[in-house]
Amino acid sequence: MAPAPTPASSRHCLVTGGAGFVGSHLVGLLLARGDRVTVVDDLSTGRRANLPASHERLRFIEADLREALHALGKGEVFDEIYHLAAAVGVKLVIADPIRAIETNIEQAAALLRFAIDRPTARGPAPTLITSSSEVYGKGLRSPFREDDDVVYGPTTVSRWSYACAKAIDEHLALAYHSQYSLPAVVVRLFNTVGPRQAGEYGMVLPRFVAAAIEGRPIEVYGDGSQSRCFCDVRDVAPALPRLLGDAACHGRVFNIGAETPITIRRLAETVIETLGSRSPIVHVDYAQAYGSGFEDLAARRPDLTRVREAIGFTPAITLEQTIRDLASSLGATAPLAGSPR
Numbered sequence: 290m291a292p293a294p295t296p297a298s299s300r301h302c303l304v305t306g307g308a309g310f311v312g313s314h315l316v317g318l319l320l321a322r323g324d325r326v327t328v329v330d331d332l333s334t335g336r337r338a339n340l341p342a343s344h345e346r347l348r349f350i351e352a353d354l355r356e357a358l359h360a361l362g363k364g365e366v367f368d369e370i371y372h373l374a375a376a377v378g379v380k381l382v383i384a385d386p387i388r389a390i391e392t393n394i395e396q397a398a399a400l401l402r403f404a405i406d407r408p409t410a411r412g413p414a415p416t417l418i419t420s421s422s423e424v425y426g427k428g429l430r431s432p433f434r435e436d437d438d439v440v441y442g443p444t445t446v447s448r449w450s451y452a453c454a455k456a457i458d459e460h461l462a463l464a465y466h467s468q469y470s471l472p473a474v475v476v477r478l479f480n481t482v483g484p485r486q487a488g489e490y491g492m493v494l495p496r497f498v499a500a501a502i503e504g505r506p507i508e509v510y511g512d513g514s515q516s517r518c519f520c521d522v523r524d525v526a527p528a529l530p531r532l533l534g535d536a537a538c539h540g541r542v543f544n545i546g547a548e549t550p551i552t553i554r555r556l557a558e559t560v561i562e563t564l565g566s567r568s569p570i571v572h573v574d575y576a577q578a579y580g581s582g583f584e585d586l587a588a589r590r591p592d593l594t595r596v597r598e599a600i601g602f603t604p605a606i607t608l609e610q611t612i613r614d615l616a617s618s619l620g621a622t623a624p625l626a627g628s629p630r
């Protein structure tokens with residue numbers, strides 16, 4: 290027997306970048322709770338196939354966000370707004386810094402203005418802005434706390450432009466909160482991983498998993514001693530509506546991620562062990578991977594006290610589980626070792 294359909298809520302949510310990796314998981318949750326969802330995505334890094342092919346409560350608008358906001362009818366009002374559209378990934382940011390800077394600042398500015406210009410009957414819609422652990426810059430102390438001071442590298446090193454653009458987005462969202470009472474929430478996502486994540490823009494885990502599936506060498510940049518904390522998107526995405534739905538969280542910044550660090554070398558070994566792959570690990574210079582002058586951070590780890598106290602956030606999915614599920618999701622597009630191309 291088919292499961293009973295979810296009763297429709299009266300909420301209408303806007304998700305920018307909803308065909309992307311994190312956005313598509315969020316859209317799935319909002320549809321599952323009965324909301325109507327409008328997704329705006331230009332498919333620059335997202336995929337239409339990340340979303341249901343057709344769903345009576347889902348509307349997909351393939352367009353640049355600023356243009357789509359401009360084109361939406363005057364009566365178009367949203368109850369909740371989630372801004373995930375961004376130029377993401379170290380490779381993309383280094384390859385086309387102008388596009389990355391302009392996208393990440395201008396789209397957020399347009400979205401926040403839209404939220405003020407189209408209030409609901411109860412006032413401006415609660416609006417969540419996704420920021421990044423990159424805003425911690427060189428990270429003066431670990432784990433990173435939301436109110437820490439930050440230090441960036443010089444403007445001659447283009448990788449810092451992403452951090453600065455995201456920091457401007459945060460300033461804007463908080464300024465709209467204080468000047469216009471916009472119920473804004475800023476989330477700083479740390480390394481988020483899981484099914485549907487693509488490796489072609491420089492994301493480490495899908496790159497490793499795809500290589501392991503194909504039996505190709507796994508390329509670790511540098512000596513692999515740099516560490517990160519990886520959190521499954523299925524732990525991350527449910528936290529977003531919970532934070533936005535709680536008025537006590539408005540006007541605040543929250544880290545979201547996992548707390549357990551793993552070195553990138555150990556990550557590569559874990560992928561090999563979990564998938565039973567025979568891929569060798571090879572080390573590649575940062576200069577070869579990203580060009581000369583690239584600065585990487587030795588460690589990046591969140592302090593989760595604030596988000597834990599706010600909504601009881603505790604990631605539950607193990608890295609091994611994430612690797613297996615990511616492999617299954619990539620398996621549909623990546624050839625398995627020995628299979629014809």
Ligand SMILES: NC(=O)c1ccc[n+]([C@@H]2O[C@H](COP(=O)([O-])OP(=O)(O)OC[C@H]3O[C@@H](n4cnc5c(N)ncnc54)[C@H](O)[C@@H]3O)[C@@H](O)[C@H]2O)c1
Nearest residue numbers: 306309310311330331332333334335353354374375478481
């Ligand atoms: N995945 C992570 O580890 C991570 C870490 C830190 C921050 N974030 C943030 O989370 C958000 C989502 O990231 P993701 O990992 O899902 O990346 P993603 O690339 O899968 O998603 C971004 C989406 O935005 C869309 N997009 C880009 N420019 C657009 C434009 N001008 N108009 C409309 N759509 C546009 C892309 O097509 C894509 O679908 C981003 O804001 C990102 O900065 C992600």
